Amino acid sequence: MSNYNNYTLKFDPEFTNLIQPLEDREHKSLERKISSHAYSEPIYTWNGLIVDGVEAYQICHKRGVKFRIKRMYFLSREDAISWICTQQLKREDLTEANRKYVIGKKYDAVKAITARISSENSTTGKGGHTYRIEKKIPCRHISATQIASECNTSPASVYKYNEYSRALDNICEKTPQMVERIRSGKLRISHANIIELSRLPHYELKKLYDYMIEKGIEHLSYPDMKRELQWRKVVAPTQKEKIAEPKPVIKQMPKFDPDAELSSLSLTIPSWCSSIERVMNVTDFQRSSKEGKKRLKIQLSNLMTVIDKITKILEEA
Template identity: 50%
Template sequence: MRNYSIYTLKTKPEFTNLYQYLSGKDYKQLEQQILCHSYHTPICTWNGIVINGLEAYELFRKHSIPFRIKRLHFSSKEDVISWICTDQLKREDLTNTNKKYLIGKKYDAEKILTARQLSSTNKSHISGASIAAKKVSEECNVAMATVHKYSAYSHALDIIDEKVPDLVKRVRSGQLWISQANIIELSGLSKEQLLSLNNYILAEKIEHLSYHDMKRELLWNNYAKPMSEKKSSVPIPSIHNLPQFDPDAEIASLTLTIPSWNSSIERVLKVSDFKIASDTAKNKLKYQLMCLISTTNNILKKLEEI
C-alpha cells in the first residue's frame, strides 16, 4: 500500500479538546470500516500532531493497520485552532453546546491572529477584537454580540473543565443540560463545590439542572449533610449557624424557574416548524406537555384548597 504506514503521531489537549467524539454507534461503524480496509481518509497533521481524524488514528494504531497522513501547514497554533473549529462546525451531528463552544474558541483564536496581523502592519491602534468578531459572525452566521457571549461561555467551560472534567464532558456531549448563563455562574465555584454538585447530579440521574436547584443543593451540602468520618480540622457549624427553615423556599424556587420554561416554550413556537418535525419528536413533546399540565393542575388544586 503506497504511502500507507503505521505512523506514530502526537496529540495535543489544546486541539483534541475542540473535537466532538463520535457516538458509540458511529464509533463502531468507523472501526468496522477500518477493519474492512474501506476507510481511506488520511489523518490530518500539523508538525506531527493530529488535528483531524483523532478516533480513526486511535483505531488504526489499536489494530496495527497502516494509514495515510496529510500534512497541513499553518503559521501558528491559533491558525490550527481556527481551522479545527471551522472543520468541526461543519458536522451535522454537532451538539448545540459544542457549536457555541467552537464559535467562542474560534473567535479567541481569530482575535489573536488579527491583532498579530495589525501589529505587523503598524495598525495596532485598530481593534482586532471587533474585526475578529465580525469575521466569525459572518462565517458562522450569528450576531457579533452572540460571538462575544459564546466566547465567555467557552471560557467558563474551560474553567470548569480544569476542576471537574467529567461535568463538562457530559454537558458538551448533550447528556446534561445547563443554561449558558448558569455555566458562567458555575465557573466561579470552587473545585470542592463543583465535585459535590457533580456527585449530586450523578446520584439523582439529573439531565436538566437549574441554578436555583444547584444553589439549594450546595447549601444543603455545606450545612446539613454529615461531615466525612475522617478527622478534619474544619469545625462543624453549630446549630445556631444552620440556616433557618424557610417555608417559602421551594415555592419561591419554582416561581423563579417557571419563566424559563415559558421562554423555552415560546421559543419553540416561534422557530419550530411542526409540519416537518418527526412524529417521534412531536409525540415525546406532547407527552411531556401533558405531564406538565397534569402536574400544574395538581398544584392549582392545592392552592385553591387553601
C-alpha cells in the same frame, strides 16, 4: 500526501479538546470501515500533531492498518486551532454546547491572528486564510464580525460564546466530568447558569456533580442547585468537624434559609448587567432596525417596572 503503516503521530491536548468524540455507534461503524479497508480519509497533521482524524488514527494504529497522512501548513497554533474549529463546525452531529464552545475558542484564535496580521501591516494570512484589517477598528470587533458571518450568527453571540467557552474551561479545571456531560449534551445548563457555576469553588462543584449523578438529573436550574448546596450544608474538605458521640435526639430537618431566593436573584443579576453592557459595547445602534430597538425598549421598560416594584418592597420591609 503519504501512506504509512505504524507511523507514530502525537496528540496535543489543546487540539483534541476541540474535537467532539464520535458516538458509540459511529465509532463502531468507523472500526468496520477501517478493518475492511473501506476508509480512505487521511489523517490531518501539523508538525507531527494530529489536527483531524484522531479516532481513525487510534484504530488504524491499534490494528496495524495503513493510513494516509495529509500535512497542513499553519503559521501558528492559533491558525491550527482556527482550522480545527472550522472543521468541527461543519459536522452535522455537533452538539449545541460544543457548537457554542468551538465558536468561542475560534474567536480567541482569530483575534490573536488578526492582531498579528495587523501588527505586520498585512491583509492576507497564509494557510488559506484571508483576513481584512481596517485601521481604527479593534481586532476583537473584526474577529467577531468575521466569525459571525461564517457561522451565520451575530458578533454579540460570538462574544457570548467566548464567555461561555472560558467558563467551561474554568469548570473543567475543577470538575472535568461535569464539562464532559455538558458538552456531550447529556447535561443541559443555561448560559447564565454556566457562568455562575464557573465561579463556584471546587468542592461545591464536586458535590453538585455527585448529586446530579446520584439523582440522574439531566437539566437543573442554578437556583435549584444553589438551594441544594445550602440545604446539604456543603463544607470545604479542609473544614472537618470533630465527630461527637451519638445522642438520642429527634431527627432535625435542614435549617430553612429565608435568604435563599434573594441570594439566587443577587447572583443572577450580574449576568444581566454583563449582557446589557456587552450589547452597548458591540452594537451599532444606528444600523439596528426600528423594530429591534422597539422590542428591546419594551422589555427594558418591563424590567424597570419590576425593579421599581421589588425596590419598593425592600424599602417597606
